[in-house]
Amino acid sequence: MTSNPLATNVSESSTETASLLQAKNLGYSVAQDESPLVIIRNLNLNIHSGEQLAILGPSGAGKSTLLALLAGLDTPTEGELLWRGKPFSTLDEDARAAIRAQEVGFIFQSFQLLPELSALENVMLPLELKGDPKAKQQASEWLAKVGLSQRAKHRPSQLSGGEQQRVAIARAFVAQPQVLFADEPTGNLDEENGHKVADLLFELKANTAQAMTLILVTHDRQLAQRCQRILQLEAGQLVAETST
Ligand SMILES: Nc1ncnc2c1ncn2[C@@H]1O[C@H](COP(=O)(O)OP(=O)(O)OP(=O)(O)O)[C@@H](O)[C@H]1O
Ligand SMILES: [Mg+2]
Numbered sequence: 001m002t003s004n005p006l007a008t009n010v011s012e013s014s015t016e017t018a019s020l021l022q023a024k025n026l027g028y029s030v031a032q033d034e035s036p037l038v039i040i041r042n043l044n045l046n047i048h049s050g051e052q053l054a055i056l057g058p059s060g061a062g063k064s065t066l067l068a069l070l071a072g073l074d075t076p077t078e079g080e081l082l083w084r085g086k087p088f089s090t091l092d093e094d095a096r097a098a099i100r101a102q103e104v105g106f107i108f109q110s111f112q113l114l115p116e117l118s119a120l121e122n123v124m125l126p127l128e129l130k131g132d133p134k135a136k137q138q139a140s141e142w143l144a145k146v147g148l149s150q151r152a153k154h155r156p157s158q159l160s161g162g163e164q165q166r167v168a169i170a171r172a173f174v175a176q177p178q179v180l181f182a183d184e185p186t187g188n189l190d191e192e193n194g195h196k197v198a199d200l201l202f203e204l205k206a207n208t209a210q211a212m213t214l215i216l217v218t219h220d221r222q223l224a225q226r227c228q229r230i231l232q233l234e235a236g237q238l239v240a241e242t243s244t
Helices: 005-014 063-070 093-103 119-129 135-145 161-173 191-207
Strands: 019-030 037-048 052-056 078-083 104-108 179-183 213-218 229-234 237-243
Touching: 019 063, 037 063, 037 078, 037 213, 037 237, 052 063, 063 179, 063 213, 093 104, 104 161, 119 135, 119 161, 135 161, 161 179, 161 191
Parallel strands: 052 213, 052 229, 104 179, 179 213
Antiparallel strands: 019 037, 019 078, 229 237
């Protein structure tokens, strides 16, 4: 073993299977009065299709920022992100938007459902963006899978936190994305509902036919243990990786 197992990982695995997402010397900083505020620094990471990866780290470590960079929602200020070996930065905004619409799903701590839409309409959205004519039927099926068929017409404000997150999970899975990003999906829930949501997430993932990649940010070590790889992020740097 070398002193930097993360760097070794990147070079070794790139020769094995093709990587889905690769971060190369990724950095993100924002302008400040004197010197820039560095949020992510010199980060190397290689993620393969079908992997389940958890990112653990203290508040302010840069976990949400890293997720936004990996998902192409934000642009790194240093280094680059490769999507299936292609630099994300060389894709134009239309191509990036297409990747996000077709291949990426999100679950957030704060659910982020659209308040004016019913539960069913929220789940239909990703399919409607893709122009899927069976959006309503498939969304109904996914609402049933998360146990909320009876609440299809209800708006988010009429649902409990756990129920809203189940709708958000259905919305994330409905388009069968290649990569599912989850940023503290149980962070706003009590222990019981947190467990229910986590169980649901892993159960649905296990039952998807394709190799869906899961990238999960959490404070919860028990939840992280359900992933094959656990990365520790501190002050914008990956400081450790363990396999379960
Ligand atoms: N646009 C920005 N401008 C200034 N500072 C920012 C910006 N975005 C993020 N930060 C700072 O970067 C650091 C990392 O933020 P980030 O939200 O990624 O942390 P986190 O690990 O997700 O924390 P938490 O566990 O609390 O969600 C924080 O100190 C935050 O204040
Ligand atoms: Mg965060």
